[in-house]
Amino acid sequence: MLLNFLSPSWPDMLHPGGRIDGEYVQNLIGGRERSSAADFFVYGHLRLDTRRLGLGDGHIYLQLLAALNAHGNRPDGGAGLIQAVSNLYAGQHLRLTKFYYAAYRGHNIYRFGILNVTDYFNVVNGAQYLLNSSFSPVPNIADNISATPTTPYSGLGIMVSHRWQDDVVRAGFFQGDPIQPFSGTFSRGSFSIVEWDRQTSLHKAALQWQLGAWQYVQRKHLKTRTGPAGNGIYGAAAIGGQQRDAFVMVGQNISGGDPVTGFLGAGVYCFGLLPGRSEDVTALGIANALLHGGGAETVLELSYRLRLADDLFLRPDIQYSPHPSGIYPAVLVALLILRWSF
Template identity: 25%
Template sequence: MGRSRRSIGRWCAGVMFALAVARPAWAGDPPTVSANYITDLIGNASGGVERGANWMGRLDLAIASGDRLFGIDGAHARFDMMLLHGGGFSADRTGDGQVLSNIDAPHAIRPFEAWISVPLTPRLRAKAGLVDLNSEFDQQDVGGLFLNSSFGIGPDLSQSGLDGPSIFPVTAPGMVLAYEPAGWSARLGVFDALAGDPQNLHRVLPDSFGRHGALLIGQARALIGPLVEVEAGAWLYTDPFPRIDAPGEARSAGGYVEIETRLLDDGPNRALKGWVRAGKATTGANPIGTYVGGGLTWGGDRRMAGIAVARAVLGDPAWRAGQPAAPAPYRAETAWEVTARERLARGFFLQPDMQYIVHPGWAPAVGNALVLALRLEWSWLGGH
């Protein structure tokens, strides 16, 4: 724990020093500080592992430089310190594998992001540091309304690697190159294959960068006419992992495609949007081989409602080996979600939510779960 605190302290001090050194170059564009707190009051009404309720939350305190860091137009930095509490609902209550709340994680206080972004040309930028992979890749913009983790990043990618890729709740050192002309974009990323330390949840960084290889990921995104956007990506871990079903090693790789569309636009608060995402992963090292999800939303920034479904299918090796639920697990876990979000005041949102999980954790011994939740979100943005 002492090493973890020293590591966090070094990150904080380093970022604050960099921003302080750059202060003379801000030229009227000062840094901003922000706070964001999301809390879920969530209960399992039936089925699952056991009935009961949890209170969980995520607090982010962040500082971001202006857009003239070190006097370079378009260069900026961000540092985000995160506090998590009350996690474990999916593991303890419902037993679902996709994780039905996107803030559900073990208690921790750690940096979430700490990076610098610099333009190399008017259309090419580079970002390096502790980077949330999901902020650059596999973004389901329409799905951002929903609580289930699969509607933020597909489980075919999010559950890969030794401890997941560089996403919530633990990020890893990495670098992203993004080429962003009008109408389309292309991105390449290189991340440490091990995010944090699975044996020490409070450790910020792995023991040594690249010890377990790297995660390589690429993505292209394009507008097709004024209403449709298509995204496709592929990823690969450079080092093999132990096989699920037999001795030996297997490669971990995969790809995904997503389509988002605006089906109806009748003003700023009356838009009907839809999306669908599909992903495949190699099954020798990854339990989830296929994922398909998507849904519809209606409304705008002030008020929005939606319905969505996520289906994660085990690969043959995981199914034959009886993992993660022995014996003879179901082949698919399916999550249905209905939700509505209301802005009550500036920076304050209320969101009731209902989810029905079919075959939680792919386990025959666990009944289908009905989960009710109420999410509250508060955000504040300031400067000095």
């Protein structure tokens, strides 16, 4: 029995991998103050298929993150933006960011463990090619709740997805303070989210529709640490194919919401805009966050993903905001990211 379990097919159950990201951010003009930062990230993951363990169809997934920020604070801090220019920031960390079990049962998928909400909810085709944090997830969630269970503070939770034909409904319940993952896990608060996705086709184009609702509750004494309680809704739509796509995203708070009460964003991307560069991606986006007390913050982003080799990419990116946080002078921020996947 043991020899059969440790047969030569055992390594086929294990799927290691990872990536390395190097990022440089420079506030060129305006904002709160001139600033720059360099960040370095190493992700390593291991996926274990569970059929041969007697757990049925599914897998166990583990991911570790080692992150180093040269200045010890947010790379875009001097820009004065509420909508962070980079979604890679993780500070100084050596942290277990994912460790969960996923079980496939018919049309359902169950997940339990340390999860990243942005892997499953509010994932929009095309938004992956834009770096501003507004595009995953909408900022009336991400920018209001510093304890949203996302990397590097992925949180303990449970979620289920159900698929039938072109529709998927998913729901999740997560701890409300993932910064302290094993301290008063759910007594310190909770984050709940539910979403409906539909994918259809129109002639040769793929259509994606998305509607979701969320609620965040926590102990009052944690308000300054994890953000005020609140709830809201969001939606998104995308149309395109494998080579080009356009999308729009909206979000609105029903209660709570500080500093962001609502959001409207849109973007487009395409492969092979430049001759002879069919694997490169050009993306353009606009993100408009409505601020508590009035006013708004708009960010325009132009990004280019240059393929250097099979698993090596260089991403120059530039972002402009005419009125960061509604109070600072116009800002122009440049980013450069080098990514190697293995």
